[in-house]
Amino acid sequence: MEALGSKGSIIIMWDKRSWKGEMVESGNQMITCKLSGINTAVYASCDRNERSELWEELGTMKSFCEEPWVVCGDFNTTRFPSEKTNHTKLSGAMKDFSRCINELELLDPPLFGGSYTWRGGSNHRNASRIDKFMHSFPWDELFNQIRESSLPSLGSDHNPILLSCGDEVFNRSYFKFEKWWLNVEGFKSKVQDWWNSFNVTGRADFKLTTKLSLLKVKLKEWSKENKGNWRARKDQLLEQIGS
Template sequence: MKIISWNIRGLGSKNKRRVIKEMLVNKGADIVILQETKKVEVDRKLVGSIWGARFKNWVSIPSTGRTGRTGRAGGILIMWNTKLVSVLESVVGDFTVSIKIKGCNGQDWWLSGVYGPNNVRERINFWEEIAGLFGLCGPRWCLAGDFNVVRFVSEKSNGGRATRSMSFFNDFINEAHLRDPPLLNAKFTWSNMRDEAIWRRLDRFLFSAEWEDCFPNARQCALTRVTSDHCPIELNTDSLRRGPGPFRVENMWLKHPSFKESFRGWWETDSGLGWEGFKFMNKLRCVKSNLKVWSKEVFGEVLKEKKSVELQIKELDNIDEREGLNVELKRERESLRKKFEEILFNEERLWRQRAKIKWAREGDSNTKFFHCLANGRRKINLIEKLEVEGGRVVEDADSIELELIRYYKNLYSSSDQEVWGVEVILRDWKAAAH
């Protein structure tokens, strides 16, 4: 799913609407949040002129009656593709538009489009409104838009000092337990477009930890600024494309009682003939292949096994409530509970290792915390685009993969005809010694 949030600075001209429509169609957005529409009324004709989705619906806030050099102010419009997104209800405020979206497995969630006021007095009402939304929208909540305030001084190109609005913004994020994901490909989202430009990060997505559990691959990036002084912001929840992962030893393997004996047997397997370095590498390959098979047989898929055991325990509890359990079934339930505790322990060790938290003490049951950190590391390490020789920028996933292969192939290849090995190194060392 792709959600695009964009302060468009009005929908006055047909040419501007055409440019916006082309950009949204090219990006394949499923939900679009537009701020500062400057429209009193929004109808199907207007929505069709700015979004090409055939099946669509919308909710909006009309712009205010204030006028000035730029005409009417404000206005928020949320549009969604009804073939892909099912909206259960909507709530319209003075500064926000919120929709409740039907999620998978009954995990419904809320999305709020936000447009923060510039007026300092109106900001008090703004903070009160989004604080009220926190109570309404529940644990799975995502909000996006132009907040018209930065979080830190570093989000302003000309520096300055911290303000009360910044303090209110950070207090709200902390009290609502929201996550502020990094903007992957930009530092700022707004510019005054002058000779000595001033830059700010005014636009962003925020979401709760429970919402991120539903969309663990969510990452946001800035799109090209075309018709506004604001960058469109895209939140992409699609699965990350991954190649074959590197082999890593899991810490939970080392705690298994049969690991040492199995490892000894794999290591003592005949590695064939050849020089010692060659035989050593063969032993490592043998251990690696055996470890993969052994891990699947002994540990299996930790998360799948966890759900399976949980369902079995629940089924036995249901039987116990209806008709009671005999001695054999009671023993089976007790065995399943012990197995479930063991799986939780292995899962915790697994995520702690992947999160790379060195100060976490043995026994801390913070699997969710480690899971969030591991997901955060994966998003930060994601390569969305790559600059190659000649200044060319590659964004397609297949092209990025080919460029990386080509670079490392050239890096580790040699034009010399002689193959280097231990014998060559020893020969040169002896020659230098004499």
């Protein structure tokens, strides 16, 4: 599937073993398609005013979207100065984009495999992350592993990006808080540090839900890293009691 723009195109490919839906075209800027949810492909204008119209159109689309939602493509703008070389200030266009994402209640996952998706100028000195996959919370619940990766560029000034979603989850297990975590020295302060490090803006309920989701990921990673040490300590104590 290809969404055409005035100066380029976006190509979206799904694993044919998983494709179950149909393509629906909406103008020459976006394409939506069904795949256990809704996917919207975007090719945004370089003009800030025209992008503002696109952000409004996406907001209208969200009001009709009751299924898990993924928005992807070339947005022709970045969210933060760190996503663009030689840029240190938060611009109005960046604020517009972040405000749109927060209002749409989309998650912007980190990019693996590189910091930027576009390069241009003399010797490719200019670079930015203007290509993204973003998804709604229900999409996060639909799949057990979501990862956005940058792939090698093949004759283009853009790097292809890949959204890997792992296996579809039909019997998703509940998140479990382990009691032994509380007995690990420094655990509570670590949770506090994680919580304070999450920079999330938007409505209060959206901020809380997003930060809880991010905290859940951190806890799972930390638990996996420390479980072996805790089990070894447990076995050591049992051995002392039995001797």
